[in-house]
Amino acid sequence: MTSVTLIDTSRADPSIIRLAVEMPGKPGQLYCWDQNKSLTTIAEEVCHMYNIGNPGDYALQHTDVKLTYITEDNRSELTNGIVLKLTDSPGKTAQDVFSNLQSENPEDTQQALQKLSKASADITFAQEFCNRGGGDLLIGMVEEGSGQGEALAFTLASFLELMEHSIIPWENITMKFIKRIASYVNRTHSAVLQPGDSTVTLKALAILESLILSSADLYNTIANELTFQNLVPHLESNKHPVIQQYCLALMNALCLRAPEDRKKKLEDSLSSKEIRTVIMEKIVRSQSVGTEMQHQLYVFQQLTFNLLEKKMNTKIDSNNDKHRENIIDLRRIAFGTDSDTRKPGSGSVSANDYKKLGFTNTGNPTLDFMAVPPGILALDCMYYFATSHNESYTKVVLENSCRADEHECPFARTSIALTRILCEILKVGEAPTETGQDYFPMFFSCDNAFKEFFCQCIRLFN
Template sequence: MPPPKDVVKIAIQMMGAIPQLIELNQTKPLAAVVKEVCDVWNLGNAEHYALQYVDGQQTYITESNRAEIKNGSILRLTTSPDQEAERLHSGIRSHNLDVKADSLKKLANLSRDITFAQEFINRNGLKQLFLIVEEGNDIGEILAHTLKAFMELMEHDFVSWETLSPAFIKKIVRYVNTGGMDTSVQQLSLSILENMVPSSRLLFELVKREVTLDRLLTHLQVTNQQLQLKAMALLIALLLNASDAERRDMMGYLGERNIRQFIHKNIIHASEPMGDEMAHYLYVLQSITLNLLERRMRTPMDPYSQEQRELLQFLRHSAFELESEPSAGSVSAERRRSVCVTEFRKLGFQNYSNPAQDLHRTPPGLLALDNMVYFSRHCPSAYSRFVLENSSRDDKHECPFARSSIQLTLALCEILHVGEPCSETAQAFYLMFFGQDHFFQELFCICIQLQNKTWKEMRATQEDFDKVLQVVREQITRTLSLKPTSLELFKTRVNALNYSEILRLRQTERMHQEETLAVPVLELRERLKPELLQLIRQQRLLRLCEGTLFRKISSRRRQDKLWYCRLSPNHKVLHYGDVEQGVQSAPIESLPEKIPVADIKELLVGRECPHMKEKGSGKHNKDVLDLAFSISYDVEEYYLNFIAPTRYEFCLWTDGLNVLLGREMTSERTQSELDILLSMELKLRLLDLENISIPDAPPPVPNPPSNLNFCYDFSPHEQ
């Protein structure tokens, strides 16, 4: 007969005693359970004891979380949270430095538990930590444990960051600004300031005033990766919480101080590989920098602005200075106007009598004018060649420079997501962005010349303008997907991807589609599908068995905390638990929490997830919604909430969980991989390889030749 659903079998340990194996009745008050356990070990004052998990974060068992106890859990009888809080509150005030240090170290560990944290804060424990910092008598290990405990207690959001005393904040700022301080103290101090910044406008202004950008740049140049990370986190927090004008000023100053070179040298090309957190911050910095262009992108040209009209005239004079009239007084105003109209037409403006009208549409607005002026100033010979070469062609075959520049600027804004909010999880930044000043403008200079080159390769006419732009856009996106490390490499690759190559790629893709649409081929596809879907199912389950590192994200800030989840080899239990920073893979034995697969009731994704309903549905959370999924389990409908690190991991996990639930795999990744496998299998079947044995092992690699005299170094310029 199976045990009642309200009864779980657990083990309870205590130092120096024989463990107890009990059947815990979840309907019985927890105080009564603790008293029964104490009675077995002849312990009085049962109210001074509590149960606590042995593994993981060693959370205290309370009436609110006791339902999470599973069969086979191992608990420990220990001092109750209120007694432990009282003892540590007394210990951190001790004049004995060893007692004080030990108490603070234990406080830092126990403060992760919400029950203990509440008891300690209720005893005015935070005030005692403030005193330790404000008095400034303790340094090194004691100070580091104090700051760590303070951070853990503040994570529970029982106390507002705005309640911090000016003396405490002043000390924290001094730890950041003082050279030669203990690195662990500086890291924790930077984290405290990072948390203060989004809490209130007053704290933002205080941190911005006291911790200079120069000081943060100094921290970015150190070799300690964790210190770099915390400094970058504070810098990003300041930028994200600044007003538009403040952000523009800060980015201008950082540009003057060559932050790009610091990042390129000390972070991207550091000896140690970059972590996910730093990759995210670099992505955010890239987004913030590109979004500085948004104001110009959304500003239409003002035909009455003298400055903007002068920029248009500068474009005209730069291209046609030899053709311009020698003396304004020797010709009539009508003649000068006629020359201007002709030259603006040759420049490629559609409304050449009033070119400002072409720049009235937003986006790209004035950003297109800025790009044209930048190109004419920094690549004058290429600019003149582009304009003059096309003005000498037949009207139908000329590539209009101005129209091309306006549309290309708009395309680049869309490709680089200019004006879009930063993602909360993305890590994809362009290495070449930090390797080049004026990245957007330099990229434009390469791409506008590419447009002219592609125009000629396509022998395009004015009617083909949109087709040419579509090809150029494809050339740019295909090249960016290769992740070039520099603009020079981007230029080389994008020019190599000429129109003929684009046609070849399109033809290959089209032929592949046509091959797969014949009736006999479609029938063969259907016969092969079940076997290949089973292969994908096996791969998904294997991936779940390997496990994935997930990050905890709150609505307040991006968190440093990580947890790991993996499926047991027999596919019957999900194991999960918190892990430390730097852990790439956690063995099953180190993951204390378990969910039997048989208890999983439902898989939820996106807005259906409980943690997404809490976060709201704003535009800023769109990327998180695409990565969020939850599982409901047990009769009581508990939830385990996930935010996948990438869309790829999201697809693997949702597919794997659907397989465990006996359902169809629904992700786009499944369809993509099924198409690839079907294509490969179909090609093998259509090769008609009957009676030809395909070896299981690859053929042996032959010995190298005795000499290499047949080798010829072919250079591209010899074509």
């Protein structure tokens, strides 16, 4: 007969943990867990307490929401006073679920899917299930489109959990599977009527994001099925903040992993007024923004800032007509001067005007924009200030041109330095971090947000 220690009388042995064990339909039992005993021996002892045979079919499990099985990897985390549950072993549970998923009885399949959606969070169970071909079985079920409503929600939730354990080989993901998942994202809201359909949308968004971040080979297949235009309705769905969060995460993932041939199209989407307005009105202003949503807003903001990187690191081209004309327009707008020449700095009068504007190279002001950063981004900001805030620009320039040297704030030199500083502060060109959460609502509130920020700052400097 097996000898079971129920009480550690000395209470001095650190390898003995005093805990309780429960089993559905039976009273709980006190048990002294001996860390020196194997898990097989412990399972045999607990089964003996409950007069149960076949101890190999049973295992101990936490009773919390995650229902984690006790394994050699986590047994050291057990503490006095916890409650464990005697339940079917991971292998037996996986086999039962796998078999019932193939049952012709819809109720058996539904129950198996519900059980799978909870059990898949545990890595031990997940490995047992996938070892039996469970991952491929779920992929096939999705491809066939046999499930809907809650059954489909359980299927996608289960698959997402298995993906997060990194035990689904990427080569098993088929184009047909991706098209089916994308269809759940692209369908119109009027088609979402059944119980569980909001969960289907959420899980589909999460699966696509995870696939994009994890496999470069799958990017084009996924991107071919999605457009930002089809994702916008999910951003507008402020009755479902979690769907908004996963939708924004998917948008961010599409931009983060975009190959060169797709970047231009996605950059246009990032700077879209429609998307920016939806984020501002439906997310930033309409709810208490949670931690994960803060991170996604930060990532979106950083990706938007990074659209400026190319200009920030590009020197001015003295042969570029547009650049030359913008510099000439800075002088014309400030002093009301019409010049016959289209060459900045030509003539003593224009050189004096460029000195008043604060340029260092008054004979050829294009040379002031050779330093990178901020490159031609500084000229863009200055020109935007002059054309979009005409009165403020004229005031800043004229006030500075009348000041004594010790009080001057030369517009051009200040603008170039300010643009560089703003790029440093806002980390233009840097990849978003995994933990960043700092986002600024003002950058979602208007078009040309960086340039507007520049305009506010240059006024303050003056």
